[in-house]
Amino acid sequence: MAPRVLISDDLSETAVQIFRDRGIEVDFQPKLGKDKEKLLELIGQYDGLAIRSATKVTEKVIAAATNLKVIGRAGIGVDNVDIPAATAKGIIVMNTPFGNSITTAEHAIAMMFATARQLPAADASTQAGKWEKSRFMGVEVTAKTLGIIGCGNIGSIVAQRAIGLSMKVIAFDPFLSDERAREMGVEKVDLDTLFRRADFITLHTPLTDKTRNVIDAAAIAKMKDGVRIVNCARGGLIDEQALRAALDSGKVAGAAVDVFTEEPATSNVLFGAPNIVCTPHLGASTTEAQENVALQVAEQMSEYLINGAVQNALNMPSITAEEAPRLTPLVKLAEQLGSFAGQLTDTDVKAVRIEYEGAVANMNTRALTAAALAGFLQPQLQTVNMVSAPAYAKERGIKIEETRREQRGAYESYMRLTVVTEEQERAVAGTVFSDGKPRIIQIKGINLEAELGPRMLYVTNQDKPGFVGRFASLLGDSGVNIATFSLGRDAPGGSAIALVEVDGDVPASLVSNIGTLPGVQQVKPLVF
Ligand SMILES: NC(=O)C1=CN([C@@H]2O[C@H](COP(=O)(O)OP(=O)(O)OC[C@H]3O[C@@H](n4cnc5c(N)ncnc54)[C@H](O)[C@@H]3O)[C@@H](O)[C@H]2O)C=CC1
Numbered sequence: 182m183a184p185r186v187l188i189s190d191d192l193s194e195t196a197v198q199i200f201r202d203r204g205i206e207v208d209f210q211p212k213l214g215k216d217k218e219k220l221l222e223l224i225g226q227y228d229g230l231a232i233r234s235a236t237k238v239t240e241k242v243i244a245a246a247t248n249l250k251v252i253g254r255a256g257i258g259v260d261n262v263d264i265p266a267a268t269a270k271g272i273i274v275m276n277t278p279f280g281n282s283i284t285t286a287e288h289a290i291a292m293m294f295a296t297a298r299q300l301p302a303a304d305a306s307t308q309a310g311k312w313e314k315s316r317f318m319g320v321e322v323t324a325k326t327l328g329i330i331g332c333g334n335i336g337s338i339v340a341q342r343a344i345g346l347s348m349k350v351i352a353f354d355p356f357l358s359d360e361r362a363r364e365m366g367v368e369k370v371d372l373d374t375l376f377r378r379a380d381f382i383t384l385h386t387p388l389t390d391k392t393r394n395v396i397d398a399a400a401i402a403k404m405k406d407g408v409r410i411v412n413c414a415r416g417g418l419i420d421e422q423a424l425r426a427a428l429d430s431g432k433v434a435g436a437a438v439d440v441f442t443e444e445p446a447t448s449n450v451l452f453g454a455p456n457i458v459c460t461p462h463l464g465a466s467t468t469e470a471q472e473n474v475a476l477q478v479a480e481q482m483s484e485y486l487i488n489g490a491v492q493n494a495l496n497m498p499s500i501t502a503e504e505a506p507r508l509t510p511l512v513k514l515a516e517q518l519g520s521f522a523g524q525l526t527d528t529d530v531k532a533v534r535i536e537y538e539g540a541v542a543n544m545n546t547r548a549l550t551a552a553a554l555a556g557f558l559q560p561q562l563q564t565v566n567m568v569s570a571p572a573y574a575k576e577r578g579i580k581i582e583e584t585r586r587e588q589r590g591a592y593e594s595y596m597r598l599t600v601v602t603e604e605q606e607r608a609v610a611g612t613v614f615s616d617g618k619p620r621i622i623q624i625k626g627i628n629l630e631a632e633l634g635p636r637m638l639y640v641t642n643q644d645k646p647g648f649v650g651r652f653a654s655l656l657g658d659s660g661v662n663i664a665t666f667s668l669g670r671d672a673p674g675g676s677a678i679a680l681v682e683v684d685g686d687v688p689a690s691l692v693s694n695i696g697t698l699p700g701v702q703q704v705k706p707l708v709f
């Protein structure tokens with residue numbers, strides 16, 4: 182069945198076309214995101230959800246999203262998505278980190294000019310027939326200092342534009358390297374210096390615990406008298422009450438605000454303040470940006486739903502479209518190794534060690550480790566997948582060790598997963614043959630070669646003549662057909678392993694009867 186996608190915000194029609202061209206069924210309901218009840222009612226039908234900022238993907242929505250595999254944000258900020266809840270449910274959350282950056286930077290520059298020259302108020306007054314020429318005395322931006330808080334994608338475009346306007350640009354960003362600052366022609370400063378020196382301040386950080394209220398009354402007190410402030414990033418970066426007071430007192434000469442603590446902002450303490458310019462979260466609203474983000478989100482979501490390629494996900498390592506086909510059999514192998522080990526592990530797990538050898542060591546091992554962990558945890562947590570598994574493992578205190586060795590041994594690629602418990606270490610290893618099918622090639626150090634089918638029987642026994650005959654007879658007498666039979670042992674008369682694919686279910690009584698055969702140590706039915 183074709184995957185189904187819901188677009189619940191006002192995205193460009195380009196997205197609809199891309200989904201359809203890729204054979205994905207798409208429902209375009211641009212106002213649905215604002216109708217919380219209806220969204221809850223419908224979301225269970227969809228594999229994908231494409232949104233902008235109006236749809237709030239809360240824990241409740243995620244709980245109701247029984248089929249959802251991917252949430253695509255046509256834009257940058259994902260603060261309207263409960264990412265931990267999505268991750269726990271194995272849903273990928275992706276965004277389009279660059280599609281609207283130029284547009285948003287241009288809006289910040291436009292807002293800077295709007296406040297420098299009081300354009301909206303001058304426009305309203307002129308159209309009201311007042312011709313108040315002396316009321317609207319402005320300031321030049323040339324030779325003024327612009328302080329940028331957050332110099333990432335958008336902040337750096339703002340910096341470039343501002344330098345083009347002959348401004349001096351200073352920036353505070355804890356992750357901005359000296360080299361990058363030099364390249365951009367920006368002076369890196371600490372936050373207090375920025376407050377002290379800037380004539381204009383513009384914000385371009387995400388909203389986090391560290392950036393919330395980064396501009397509050399105390400920060401404003403450190404600023405130059407007559408400073409102008411622009412916020413085209415997120416509401417919550419500025420303490421709106423404090424800004425209102427500073428605009429009223431004249432300490433801040435003007436502010437231009439695109440984003441608010443509560444949106445839609447139909448009333449706000451800043452409304453009506455002197456020299457305030459407000460826009461309704463228009464930063465990304467240009468035809469070009471909306472085309473870019475719609476196209477990108479639809480392509481990314483389609484790639485994931487159809488081919489398993491992961492790009493720009495916030496809760497999962499990327500898998501490019503080129504590597505997806507090469508990685509798929511290795512992902513399957515990793516899941517099988519994990520699942521094999523998971524089904525044989527009952528006690529508390531301290532660590533899972535995954536070794537990659539040969540060609541696989543140069544591949545996307547983060548994705549493979551995530552797949553192995555998903556397979557490992559699935560016997561206990563049915564709904565876990567590659568997205569949620571690393572978080573679940575961490576939550577359970579399971580240490581993950583990953584080692585890579587490029588040098589190949591007998592196989593082109595070799596993967597070994599070892600589970601470390603209080604009592605023992607149990608390792609299982611595998612490879613992918615040239616037919617693209619995964620094979621188990623080693624269990625607890627014993628070599629064998631087995632392709633895993635949907636139902637398997639795993640038996641460990643002491644290597645003794647007669648075992649295979651008795652074992653096969655027991656299965657035959659119970660009407661259980663053997664599909665494949667793989668045997669391995671460490672030494673003649675030593676420890677032996679049988680890994681057998683069977684065509685039907687293995688009744689519990691048969692499992693106990695096998696357990697009574699001479700020399701048998703362990704019998705375990707496994708499902709894959
Ligand atoms: N108004 C609108 O319509 C739009 C708003 N945005 C918002 O703009 C913001 C920036 O977006 P991008 O530049 O694409 O993000 P980005 O991730 O490229 O850049 C953010 C920068 O903030 C820095 N940062 C993080 N914590 C910081 C702190 N405590 N102090 C100073 N800097 C800090 C990071 O190091 C990074 O360089 C986001 O919040 C995004 O949601 C983005 C697009 C449209």
Ligand SMILES: O=C(O)CCC(=O)C(=O)O
Pocket residue numbers: 233234255256257258259281462463464465466
């Ligand atoms: O989609 C929009 O209009 C808002 C864009 C935005 O805020 C973002 O991309 O972070």
